[in-house]
Amino acid sequence: MSPYIIETGGLTRSYGDICALKPLDLQVPEGEWLSVMGHSGSGKSTLMNLVGGLDRPTGGTLQVGGENLLALTEDGLARFRRNFVGIIFQQHHLVPYLTAIENVMMAQYFHSMPDEAEARHALERVGLGHRLKNRPGELSGGEQQRVCIARAIINSPKLLLGDEPTGNLDHKSTIMVMELLKELRGEERFTVIMVTHNQDVAAWGDRTIHLDDGMLVREERMNCQ
Amino acid sequence: MLFRLLKNSFLKRPKSVLLVFISIVMGASVATAFLGISGEISHKMALELRSYGANILLEPSAVEGGGFLREDDLPKIKTVFWKYNITGFTPYLFGVADFSANGKRERGIVSGTWFAKNLEVAGEEPSVQGVRGIAPWWDVQGGWPAGPDEAIVGAALAKRLGSAIGGHVEATVRGKQQRFQVVGIVTTGGYEEEQLFAPLITTQELLQLPGKVSRVQVSALTVPMDAFGMKNPAQMTKEEYEKWYCTAYVTSVAKNVEEVMAGSRAKPIWQIASAEGSLLKKLNSLMLLLTILALVASAMAVSTSLMASMAERSPEIALMKAIGADRYQISAIFIGETLIISVIGGMVGYLLGDQLAGIISRTVFNSTIASPFWLFPTAIISAFVVAFAGSVAPLRRALSIEPVRVLKG
Amino acid sequence: MIAVKLIPHLLAALCLLLVLLRCFASRRKSVLLTSVCGLSAGAFTVLLLRSMPVVSPYLLLKSLLGVGFLALWGVSVAVNYRKNAVALDKNEGGIVSSVAALAGTLLAAFAAGGIAIAKLSDTALATFPPVLLLLVVVIVAVIVGGGATFLEKQLSPRVTITPVGMVVAVVALLLFSASSILRLDLFSPLSMKVMKGVHDLVHQSMESVLIPDHVFVRPVVWKYIGFLFGKEVGFWGGMVIWFTPPVLIALAVSSRKLPSVGHIRQGAQRRKLLAGALREQRLQLLLPLFSLCVLAGAAYQSSFPTVEYWDPKPIPVVANEGGMIILPKKGDILLEDGKIHKYLFKQKEREARFFVLLTPDGQLTVDLDACAICKPDGYGQAEGSVICYYCKTLIPLDTVGKPGGCNPVPIPFTVKDDAVVIDALTLINTWGATVQATTRVKEGGK
Structure with a gap:
């Protein structure tokens, strides 16, 4: 068993002539919190999509949790995502006509089967026990993001991906969300990969890599804060 | 959960759901109406054709016999080669008479016939012949005549005369009078309603034509005409003629009967029937074509509105895919949605279509319509067909959505 | 024409082989070989017996079908009675021994082949020379076998078939195939027997108990007794006997206990396990329900036979x-x-x-x-x-x-x-x- 949860070798992704990700070798040990930084268009979102099984690389090798993502069919990738990955988006992407708890239960439904008690518990854990029956439109940005977190962790993923999860939040909410993530990570022991261009947010991680124009340009290791 | 998803998605987007629903209802109701009418027309036509229960008509040939057939020849019909195929026959003798009843005088036709005569032919099984056997669709209120001076009156004639069951009708022909007791009123939907039916023997006396018959209706079991049956018997080889003669074509049975009735000419009535049959076929295929066109049109409407709502919903679908829904789960949601809409749409379409069929048949065909049971499943199935034909393309579109592209940012 | 007549039977045989292959997936090759041999052997035997003047092949086939139906009853009662004790309804490799599996396959395929060939009339068969006929039979059997193998490969590996599901599907398919042949149909004789049985029972109890009192039995009572003599009793009684086994099996499957998940702490794992068990259960309900439809088709075919001339061999x-x-x-x-x-x-x-x-x-x-x-x-x-x-x-x-x-x-x-x-x-x-x-x-x- 490899100690790394993610292993890439010469990973590339190009859209036509544009090369979004130049050959990249990356290893992420299990349990690490990795921050990915870079300007927009630097390939950081592409990297996250590849690792999360949302997109397919055009070259190289990609092993996530011992699974060769290049060999999976479309449905295989869907199964990989539901069993292995939790995703938090910048725009939250909650289904507008479902209540908070239903949004969480939908993830349960696609994973296996819905369980309302468990979904309620998950929302209580992110501090939304009082807003179960509210639709996303009735929630603040921070609350929406916390629903999104509850949805991402409900299926106990090994890998949590965050695509600028705090990009739309004010400072106070950002701190709240990051604290929450840290706390949950302490309990659930998932690996975190977080894309951000905010130095402060990146500092929450164990390690930060900087991407520029699809290439890894710098890597820094944080010490415990 | 699936149910919750569907319920919420319906409630959230009533407009686009309504659009799809209306398209499906349109398709289902048009299909129901058209198929219902065409079924009803077939039914009506079939009834009409069945009123020619007799399929061979024996008339005096113009050349000989002085315009009448002989009653004495009738039993011979039961002795012909095809006797077992002849299920019944009945003679008629027609004459114009002046009827009077309740003080009203009307001119009409007196028709002598057998109602249910016990026919005994030497060497054959006794049988019962007459109108009752050959025209089972006659709707007689009251009873059938039993005595020689009892008669049944056609509904139209009865109305003109104002006569009712139990009353009397006086018939006068060239000075000779006969008083009939009315025991029944007959409704047939045809020219018979203008006539008075009396026992043959009485009519012969009244018309002073003893032993004469104007025409004989024969009902025979026959095989459908094929190419061979259409051939002219006169031009057949001996072998072919043998085969033609011993095949129960309506023509060969007619010929067989003609041979024993002196001075008669037998006309198979199937010619009328087959002409109507082909008309019916054309009408039906036209209806079917229109139905298919209507279904295709509404399927396209469904497809268009689903496509539009799919564009609107693509972020949602992309999200479902991103959090791990595979193709089956996505399809289940959309097919479930279509299924619900089409079941309800089918039912509503059935109700509407039924009404529509009623209106059409009242205004166009001037007849009321009894909706047959099979129309309900037809409506539901056509709703399904429309819904699924219409959702193939949108579903493919939904399945081809790439979450990465839609969920950017 | 011949081919059209055979289509339902060949389809039934195809489904039957598919079910057998999937059920005994670990012995795919030997099961395939056995079933192809069984199909041909059944067809040969019926052909041979038909060419002999006195012996009737129909008795053999009909008894085979009867035994199959009784076995289905036995199995359906057994799975209800010993729900969790016996693993008959679990799909684990070693439960049906290889000999039993192959013997069952052989019998089922034999019956299927025999029924299919019994559908053809003597005159239709007489148009072929015997050697060609045998060759055609073998080729058709091989095609059916090949088709079943192909379909089995297409079938998702998640679909498993338990021995119970296999038995109910196989018997239902055979009965369906037989129902279109007047001489092999079981449903009509069954309802007839029920009618006769009820008739005799009522009659006998009348004779032994009520004879002296016949005059006292009120007309209302006679109406009910009269109902027992009617055709409906035979039909509905036959229906009950006909449909009970798959219903019993479906009940047994649906009332099976789900795995206990209380001890699993992680919600996702717990749900996964439960969902898997539920899916498995639904999958196993599929065959009994499918068989129910097939049996309904058989009853329909038997009650409204397509017009064919009854023309026994002299x-x-x-x-x-x-x-x-x-x-x-x-x-x-x-x-x-x-x-x-x-x-x-x-x-x-x-x-x-x-x-x-x-x-x-x-x-x-x-x-x-x-x-x-x-x-x-x-x-x-x-x-x-x-x-x-x-x-x-x-x-x-x-x-x-x-x-x-x-x-x-x-x-x-x-x-x-x-x-x-x-x-x-x-x-x-x-x-x-x-x-x-x-x-x-x-x-x-x-």
């Missing part, structure tokens, strides 16, 4: 020393069942074909299988009439036994000691005269 008979042909009314053949029974009588070079029929008005009649005018192609029986194969004329059953027209030529006979006695000489002479006359006419025309 049974050879001989005359005794007195020159008399004696046909017992009861015995292997029930002469008075309202169907035509054809016989073939041979004497030296001459032969005569005739049939015995109980007409609807209750008269027995013996007639030549030919009429006075047509070529002696014989008659087949349809609903309420017989048809002359030569001129396609329908002759009402009531008039069979009367001479004239295209009616079959009647033969004088007597009834003695519950047997029909026919003078062989009269028979052969009448046949000779009739056939000579009709063929002379035909040839004279040339």
